[in-house]
Structures are given as C-alpha cells and as structure tokens.
Amino acid sequence: MNAGEIFVIMGGSGCGKSTLLKHVIGIEQPAEGKIWINGVDTSLLDDVALRGLHMGIGMLFQSSALFGSMTIGENIALPLTEFTPLSRPDIWSIVKMKLGMVELAGYDNHFPAELSGGMKKRAGIARAMALEPAMLFLDEPSAGLDPVTSAGLDLLIKKLNEGTGTTMVIVTHELETIFNIAHRVIMLDKDVKGIIAQGDPRRLRTESKDPRVTDFFNRRVTDKTNEGTRS
Amino acid sequence: MSDSVPYEITTHGAGDITLILSGRLDLARFGVLSPLIHTLFESYKPLKLDVDMTGIDYIDSTGALFIVKLEDEARARNVPFAVHGLSKEKMGILGLIDRQALTAPSLAPRERNLKIIEQLGNSTLEAFQDIYDIISFSGELIYELVRSSTHVRKVRWGDVVSYMKKVGVDGLPIVGLISFLLGLIMAFMSSLQLKQFGANIYVASLVAVAMIRELGPIMTAIIVAGRSGSAFAAEIGTMKVNEEVDALATMGFSPVRFLTVPKVIASLLTVPVLTIFSSIFAIMGGMIVGVVGLNLTIFTYVQQTMKAIAIFDVVSGLVKSVVFAITISAIGCQRGFKVRGGAEAVGNATTSAVVTSIFLIIVIDSTFAIILHYIH
Numbered sequence: 186m187n188a189g190e191i192f193v194i195m196g197g198s199g200c201g202k203s204t205l206l207k208h209v210i211g212i213e214q215p216a217e218g219k220i221w222i223n224g225v226d227t228s229l230l231d232d233v234a235l236r237g238l239h240m241g242i243g244m245l246f247q248s249s250a251l252f253g254s255m256t257i258g259e260n261i262a263l264p265l266t267e268f269t270p271l272s273r274p275d276i277w278s279i280v281k282m283k284l285g286m287v288e289l290a291g292y293d294n295h296f297p298a299e300l301s302g303g304m305k306k307r308a309g310i311a312r313a314m315a316l317e318p319a320m321l322f323l324d325e326p327s328a329g330l331d332p333v334t335s336a337g338l339d340l341l342i343k344k345l346n347e348g349t350g351t352t353m354v355i356v357t358h359e360l361e362t363i364f365n366i367a368h369r370v371i372m373l374d375k376d377v378k379g380i381i382a383q384g385d386p387r388r389l390r391t392e393s394k395d396p397r398v399t400d401f402f403n404r405r406v407t408d409k410t411n412e413g414t415r416s
Numbered sequence: 417m418s419d420s421v422p423y424e425i426t427t428h429g430a431g432d433i434t435l436i437l438s439g440r441l442d443l444a445r446f447g448v449l450s451p452l453i454h455t456l457f458e459s460y461k462p463l464k465l466d467v468d469m470t471g472i473d474y475i476d477s478t479g480a481l482f483i484v485k486l487e488d489e490a491r492a493r494n495v496p497f498a499v500h501g502l503s504k505e506k507m508g509i510l511g512l513i514d515r516q517a518l519t520a521p522s523l524a525p526r527e528r529n530l531k532i533i534e535q536l537g538n539s540t541l542e543a544f545q546d547i548y549d550i551i552s553f554s555g556e557l558i559y560e561l562v563r564s565s566t567h568v569r570k571v572r573w574g575d576v577v578s579y580m581k582k583v584g585v586d587g588l589p590i591v592g593l594i595s596f597l598l599g600l601i602m603a604f605m606s607s608l609q610l611k612q613f614g615a616n617i618y619v620a621s622l623v624a625v626a627m628i629r630e631l632g633p634i635m636t637a638i639i640v641a642g643r644s645g646s647a648f649a650a651e652i653g654t655m656k657v658n659e660e661v662d663a664l665a666t667m668g669f670s671p672v673r674f675l676t677v678p679k680v681i682a683s684l685l686t687v688p689v690l691t692i693f694s695s696i697f698a699i700m701g702g703m704i705v706g707v708v709g710l711n712l713t714i715f716t717y718v719q720q721t722m723k724a725i726a727i728f729d730v731v732s733g734l735v736k737s738v739v740f741a742i743t744i745s746a747i748g749c750q751r752g753f754k755v756r757g758g759a760e761a762v763g764n765a766t767t768s769a770v771v772t773s774i775f776l777i778i779v780i781d782s783t784f785a786i787i788l789h790y791i792h
Binding site: 253254258269270271272275278279281282283284285286288290291292293294295297298299314316317344345347348349350 | 442443444446447450476477478481484485508509511512513514515516517518519520521522523524757758759760761
C-alpha cells in the first residue's frame, strides 16, 4: 500500500476479506505467513509493542461498535482521555471538531441507539480518527445502508482521505463504493485462497481477462450446472 | 525553537505580531499549543497577527483545529489575521474543519438532575410498572403452560432436556459443595453449644430439620437464581438485542411459549431434585463433624437424622422448591424480555433477574412459614 491512498480489498462473500483485516489489525493471529506494518514484522513484537503499533491505526467495524452506554461525544473522547494528557476542554473541542468533520455537529449528547445506521458509521469514523491515525481500516462501511446514505459515506471517506492524507484500507464488495473512492484494489478469491487481481478498479473492469474478475465487476452469476452465465 | 515548544513569537513594531510554527503541528502538540491562544492575546495584545507556517512538516486535523481557534479568537477581538507559508496540499486539512460545529449546541441536552421528590415519584412509578409487568407476564406464562399441558407435543422437549442439564446436572457440583460446607459449619457451631449439655446427638436432628425445612430449598434456590436465572435473562436479552425475539413473533410463534415454557418446565423438574441433593450433602457435612468431632457412629447419626425428619417437612420443602423454581425461571425470562438497547441493558437485566429472584424467594419463604404454621 502507498501512503495516503484509498486501498480496497474486494471479493465475494466468504473469501476472507474481513478475516484478512482482523489479522492486519492484530485481533487474530495468522496460522501461517507474516504481517508487516510500517516495515515491522508483527510476529516479532511482544504485546506491548504490538499495542503501540496498533495505536497508529484506526478501525471502523462493520457494526460501528460504538459503546452503547456512552454518548457519541464520550465514545470519541474515550481514546483521547485514555492516551493523551489533554485537558477536558481541549478534548471536547477536538470531539466537536471531529463531529463536524463527519457532519454530525451537535450529536455529542446522543446515544448510539438514537442514531441511524449511516450516522453510526460516521460516528464510528470520528472515533476511529480521534487519535489521528496514519492508517484507517474500514470494514464494509456501506453494509446495511441505502444507496444515497452509502454514496454520502463514500464522499465523506474521500473528503477525509484528501483532507487528512490518511491511508485508508477498505474491505467491501460494493461496486459503487469501489468505483467512487478506490485508488487501488486487490481482489481475493476463496478457491485460490489469495489475491487474483490488483490495480486500478476502472482498468481491471475493462482490461482484465480473468473471468472471475470480469464476472465480479459485471455482476454476472456463473451457472455451474451447465457452464452458462447470466447477468 | 525546542521540540516541546514548537513556536516562536516575534514583534514587528507596535502590536504587529508573528507566530512562527515549525515541525509537526499535531495531536501530540495540541496540549502545549492550546493555552498559547489565551497567552498570545492577553500578554502580547496584538493589533495584527500573522502565522508563519513555512517550517511546518506535518499538520493533522487537531493541528488545523489550533489554527482555526486562533483565527476565531482574532476575529472575535477584531485583530487582522493571516496565515502564510502553508502549502496548498496542507491547506486542504483546514477546509475539513467545520467552524460552526465547534460551537454547535448539543441537539440532545443532558437531562437535568431530578429533585429528590421527583426521583421518589419516578421510582414509585417504576416499581408499580414493574409489578404490573410481572403480573402481566405471569398471566401469559400461566396461559402458555396450561396450553402446553393440552398440547404436549408442541412443547420443545429437546430444549427442556438441554435446560435440565444446564440447571440440574451442571448446577449439582456447586449446590453439593455449598450445602456440604453449610452442613459442616452448622454442625460444628451447634456442637460447641450442645456439647456443654451433653446433647451431642441433637446436632444430627438440628442439621436435618434446618436443611430439609428451610435452608435446603432456600440455598438451592439462591444458587439456581445466581446460575440459571441470570443465564435465562442474558440469553433472552441478547436475543432481544439481535431481534431474534421479534423474528419469532413475526413467524407466528409465541416467544413466551417458545423460549420460556421449556425453561420453566426444566427448572420445575430439576430444582426439587437439586433441593433433595442439597439436604443430603448438608447431612453428610454434619455427619463428618458428628463422627470426627463428637465421637458419634455413622449408624447413630443416620438413625437420629431419620428420627428427626418428618414427612410433612420433606413435602413442604419440596413444594417450596417447586414454587421457587417457577419464580426464578419466570423472573429470569421476564427480565430478558424487558431488555431494550444493547450490551448494558443485558447486564442490567441479568443483575435485576438475580436480585428480584432472591427478594421474591425470601418473601415466598416467609409466606410459606406463616401458612405452614397454621396448616401443621
């Protein structure tokens, strides 16, 4: 991945996109292979060093994973309170700034249960970016959102990427999201158990000769009973 | 310019101030820079403020927030303000800051602290609502139990067996251990007193009567409330959060029949058995003290125990345990069905299930004590 780019991991359901993400952010440990973050082999690090490394990473979970017992403001303030020596007024001015960045100004006293799905995702992004991470991982940001909300979220991600220069790694199979925001994609396949294509998504769609890639981009279903295809 | 203080202030003529920033303007330095806004305007009293950011290597959104706050303060004091030396690329981050958001009032103001009389009123209303909910749920449960008794094949017997294992078999070790130790302690403490009167043999009677009549059913019920009542509340509460209960309702199932009836039947069948085991283990604990500490033979201890036990006590103890079983399982499920929200609500329901069950166990036991006194 290149610094500052929006890098999309795509592929069909069950190909291991979210699992790959969980390995990279350290929630799961790989049975085989190694993971390097900023040139550091994570398998050589102890828990403390690994935690330090992961503090430079923000994560938006598929369900947003906001703490239901805290207000949105408290959710965003939590990492700042825990990991910085900032005063309470400074923390709250950052919280309000982050809420403004994700277009949720004024929602600091709302509880997650009072927000819509799209608003929860925005609040999740604000919390993930609270510590100004160099990398932001987003797991299925558009999952469960209507097309308009999803497109709005895509715009927000693009705006944040361009404004902050944060490297963004997005796991998705939403083609609209991929074409709207991805600088580069890799495509995973569950049969190969690995990467089958990578590059600019617009070029892959038109230039790839791999039927698995073209089927994915053209939403074509292969009928394996008679080897036919339908769109 | 040191790393910890990444700024320099220069004065050009009267009130013409330049703030020179360099290095990283980021979250790590925000704590140092934030108080500078106040200091700059109060100590230097600028008439014109320029910010030179030529030396800035990196700026994040928190760094941009500092610049925006500085500019807002200058505007508020009618001080001309200008930023120089920031590349077009780095200027982009300033555009991310929504100035109105920084002062936007909360759309959901925090609830004011209620006065004591209001709190008392709310608590009273909640208590009445709780009693109403329990009575309403009990009615629904009784209806479903009666309906299940006439439609036996509709009962999910697989679940009943599974819950019997969870409540009974899995609960037996802890019920046995606690009862054994309780019997041991009771026998030991009473032996210290009874020994003085040469009434050692009555230690067996005391342990047997106390356990079979009162402590056996109560101890078992409290342990089952802690283990299984809480588990029922957590299970149904989590299903509520995941909309599984709503899914059952939309498919035409009665959630109470589907989820509560198997748990109540399983508890009904296993808690009395656990109660019997509880008394047996306690008597065994007492026997250890009797044999080792009081020089009684096992035969003598058992004989005295049998002499002390009346059929009425055994039956009343078992009837109590049946009522406790229904109460614990029903309260556990009712609390689970009341869950609204997320993980915290599930935790609250679990705690509430245990506390309410134990409270009701004591109330029911007291009622039984009065009723049994007049019956016997």
